[in-house]
Amino acid sequence: MPDQVIVFTDLDGTLLDYYTYSFEASKEGIELLRSHRVPLIFCTSKSYAEVIHFREETGNTSPFIVENGGAIYLPREQIEQFKPFVKADRLKQSGDYAALELGADYATLRRVFEQMKKAFGNSVTGFGDMSVEEVSRYLNLAPRLAAMAKVRRHDEPFILRDPSLLESIQQLSRQNGLKVYPGTRFYHLMGNTDKGEAVKELISLYKKVYGTIVSVAIGEGKNDEPMFRQVDVPFLVQKPGGSFTDVTLDRITRINAVGPYGFTFAVKALLNRSIKL
Ligand SMILES: [Mg+2]
Missing domain, CATH: 3.40.50.1000 (HAD superfamily/HAD-like)
Structure with a gap:
C-alpha cells in the first residue's frame, strides 16, 4: 500500500x-x-x-x-x-x-510594534494602524476580505518604506523575543515560530x-x-x-x-x- x-x-x-x-x-x-x-x-x-x-x-x-x-x-x-x-x-x-x-499573542506584537513606530516613525505602518479601506486598497481585496485580513491573532504584517532600516528593526524585535520576516507583500512581526x-x-x-x-x-x-x-x-x-x-x-x-x-x-x-x- x-x-x-x-x-x-x-x-x-x-x-x-x-x-x-x-x-x-x-x-x-x-x-x-x-x-x-x-x-x-x-x-x-x-x-x-x-x-x-x-x-x-x-x-x-x-x-x-x-x-x-x-x-x-x-x-x-x-x-x-x-x-x-x-x-x-x-x-x-x-x-x-x-x-x-x-506564535506570540497579538497584544504583545502590537506593544512591540508601538515601540517600532516610536523609533522609526512613518517608515513603518502595521495592519493595526490601517483602516479596512486602506488594507482593501493596498491589497486589492474586497472590503469584506480586507476586514477579515485585519483580524490578526499571532502576526502583524507591516509596510516598511525604508528597507535600510531592516537590520535595526530586526534587532528591536529580537530584544523583545520576536522576529521580523519578509512575506509575499509585507514584512511580518511575529513570535518565535x-x-x-x-x-x-x-x-x-x-x-x-x-x-x-x-x-x-x-x-x-x-x-x-x-x-x-x-x-x-x-x-x-x-x-x-x-x-x-x-x-x-x-x-x-x-x-x-x-x-x-x-x-x-x-x-x-x-x-x-x-x-x-
Ligand atoms: Mg506566497
Missing part, C-alpha cells in the same frame, strides 16, 4: 493568483488531490478568518496553518484522531476547530496517526523556505513575471509555471511520481 501523502500549500501567489486571488488555475490540482484522497493543508500568512473563507470557496476540509505558523487549526471532525498525541492543555477550542498555538515550525509539528502528528507519510510543500515566497526544509518533496513555483524566489535548498523541484498554474503542474508531477512509491 502506498504511504499516506500530505500536501502543504502557500495561498497568496501559489494556490491563489498573486493579483486577483483567483484559484481558477489551481482548481485542477485541487480536484486531483481530492480524488486521490490527499489532504491539502493551507499554510499561509493569511488570518484565520480569511483561511476559513478560502477553505469554503475551495471545498477544503483539512487542518490548516495561519499567520506564518502562528497557529495550527484542527477541524472538529478530525480532532479525535489527533487528540491522543497532543497535551490536552495545548488545544484551545475555537469555533468548529481546535487551535494549537505556536514560522511556517516550518508549524509544518514540523503537524507532520509529526500525522506520522503518529498514519505511521509513515510522505510530506510535500508547494510555495513561491521567501517565507515558504522554512516550510520547504521540513518536507520530503518541496516544489517552488514561479512568481508573477516568471522568476523564482532565491531558495537555497538543493533538493527543491522548480516548476516552470507561475503561481496557481505551477500548483497544478506540481500536483501532476507529484501524482505521477507517487505511483512509483
